[in-house]
Amino acid sequence: MNINVNDYLIVATIIFCIGALGVLIRKNLITIFLSLELMFNAANLGFVAVSEYLNLMSGDIFVIFIMVVAAAEAAILLGIAIAFYREKGTIDIDKANELKM
Template structure:
């Protein structure tokens, strides 16, 4: 029998993986994929709570999160491409022309 706690633990693990990925990995595309993992963890959480509370709000919110994630993907990939055209790299460590 799956309870609310199972879903929360699962989403917690996925969120932790995503967060570590963003902080540790240096390839922008991988960082971006990790960001998507974080959002997916959020979606699992929302669905679990929505079921638990028997309220629709959480499920509606998932649609918002997915729509925003799609828009973010479009803009984010475009920005990464324009950076690649200028620098021929997508390594986060090499993005350091500005230092203060």
């Protein structure tokens, strides 16, 4: 059987769902960020697969911009994690509750 675009999209969906589950259930800030990266990568895979299927290049250009955003996000996350750790002594996001009523 031949591999078509749907198979790539199904793999991308599985990885995206795993990433979303990680964001929902984990407490650790670093692991949540890694799950976000998984979701970014699943979106990238979908873009490239559809772009190859439709013989377009726009999806591949989008992937490059998504990589730029992910890199910027990684740098910001490092700063936030250090500031949060300095404040609280942990990176458990359940401790980020200053806005609690």
